[in-house]
Amino acid sequence: MQENNIIISNDELIEDKYDRLRLIPWWDQDRLKKAKVMVVGAGALGNEIIKDLALLGIGEIYIFDIDKIENTNLTRSVLFRSEDIGKYKAKVAAESAMKINPDVKAKGFVLNVIDDVGLGFFRNCDIVLGGLDNREARLAINRACYKVNKVWIDGAIEALNGIARVFEPGHGACYECTMTTVDWQLINKRKSCALLTKEEMKEGKTPTTPTSSAVIAGIQVQEMLKILHRDRNLPTLIGKGFVFNGLTHDSYIVDYEEKNDCMSHDIYDSIIDQKWKSDEISIAEVLDVIRKDLGENAVIDLDRDIATFGKCNCKNIKKIFKPVHKLKKADLICEKCNETMSFDTIHTIDGSENFVNKTFKELGIPYFHIIAGRLGVNMKYYEFTGDKDKYFVEE
Ligand SMILES: [Zn+2]
Ligand SMILES: [Zn+2]
Numbered sequence: 001m002q003e004n005n006i007i008i009s010n011d012e013l014i015e016d017k018y019d020r021l022r023l024i025p026w027w028d029q030d031r032l033k034k035a036k037v038m039v040v041g042a043g044a045l046g047n048e049i050i051k052d053l054a055l056l057g058i059g060e061i062y063i064f065d066i067d068k069i070e071n072t073n074l075t076r077s078v079l080f081r082s083e084d085i086g087k088y089k090a091k092v093a094a095e096s097a098m099k100i101n102p103d104v105k106a107k108g109f110v111l112n113v114i115d116d117v118g119l120g121f122f123r124n125c126d127i128v129l130g131g132l133d134n135r136e137a138r139l140a141i142n143r144a145c146y147k148v149n150k151v152w153i154d155g156a157i158e159a160l161n162g163i164a165r166v167f168e169p170g171h172g173a174c175y176e177c178t179m180t181t182v183d184w185q186l187i188n189k190r191k192s193c194a195l196l197t198k199e200e201m202k203e204g205k206t207p208t209t210p211t212s213s214a215v216i217a218g219i220q221v222q223e224m225l226k227i228l229h230r231d232r233n234l235p236t237l238i239g240k241g242f243v244f245n246g247l248t249h250d251s252y253i254v255d256y257e258e259k260n261d262c263m264s265h266d267i268y269d270s271i272i273d274q275k276w277k278s279d280e281i282s283i284a285e286v287l288d289v290i291r292k293d294l295g296e297n298a299v300i301d302l303d304r305d306i307a308t309f310g311k312c313n314c315k316n317i318k319k320i321f322k323p324v325h326k327l328k329k330a331d332l333i334c335e336k337c338n339e340t341m342s343f344d345t346i347h348t349i350d351g352s353e354n355f356v357n358k359t360f361k362e363l364g365i366p367y368f369h370i371i372a373g374r375l376g377v378n379m380k381y382y383e384f385t386g387d388k389d390k391y392f393v394e395e
Pocket of ligand 2: 315336338
């Protein structure tokens, strides 16, 4: 009898593992459990972000990084071990997150966020966290998040210092609004060399520490928590930056000014879910649907230039079908005479093209993307919702 009593009282003593978190008055663990969070970059910052998300019991964590783990990552990455060297960061980070907390589902993708992640993915996440080391990827995330109306939280570190910023479409400055002339010069310098030689360029290395990444990732994740509890009216960093100087112990808030002529403020209204799979449905079939919606002269507007055919002085013509941004030197070498070819590009499809029987995947559009149909100034947007299972874990 007495033993039974003891057992019962022990049972009562076992607390839910999130109990200390639930003591925060506005905390709703259930929301965190239901949240789908995208993390771009699994370096020093990304590791700290993912660790925090796992500890907090975020339901679904989706991690994007194209790099493999190197020896030098081990001093700044809590999720990696020496036996992981040579493996993909995104994959190992996802595995480690699920080991830290088996309640979470985490999935790693070896995809470049600039070209290879469909907008539908951004649209179907709750929030985006960035742990990136370059402006070009930040700009791409910024534009993607704006189009589908998602908050994104950027972080950056250098030595003992760092900054965390929160951007919400329609609520103050976006990332592009904060960019200075120097930022643009650096991006354009990369882009001007980009077309043919980007593969040969190495990103400049920045000194980073596990300490500054812990501080900044902590701020980023805390901001995410507040934004997931929007209705609690907590102060957030939306449109602002938190600057931390670890050397002098200063920290302060920067208020960014929204720029009216900013090129990133493009919002997609009225996005229509379509069961289309981008490796099955043809361009012609999609154009048919769009014309039924908008009118018979409607066209498809792509959000990127696609290189279609390479043309050589020797009269050779070569199929390319790749976004211009992703072209490499080898794509433009004529296999007949070894010279570099010029090439045609396409941005708008009106049905007269000789490749409308191709799929969007064959055109170089990523899975789960959103494309625009347009008649004059009338626009409608279509999501390849049939591709959803390419990214999301089963529900
Ligand atoms: Zn802007
Ligand atoms: Zn040739």
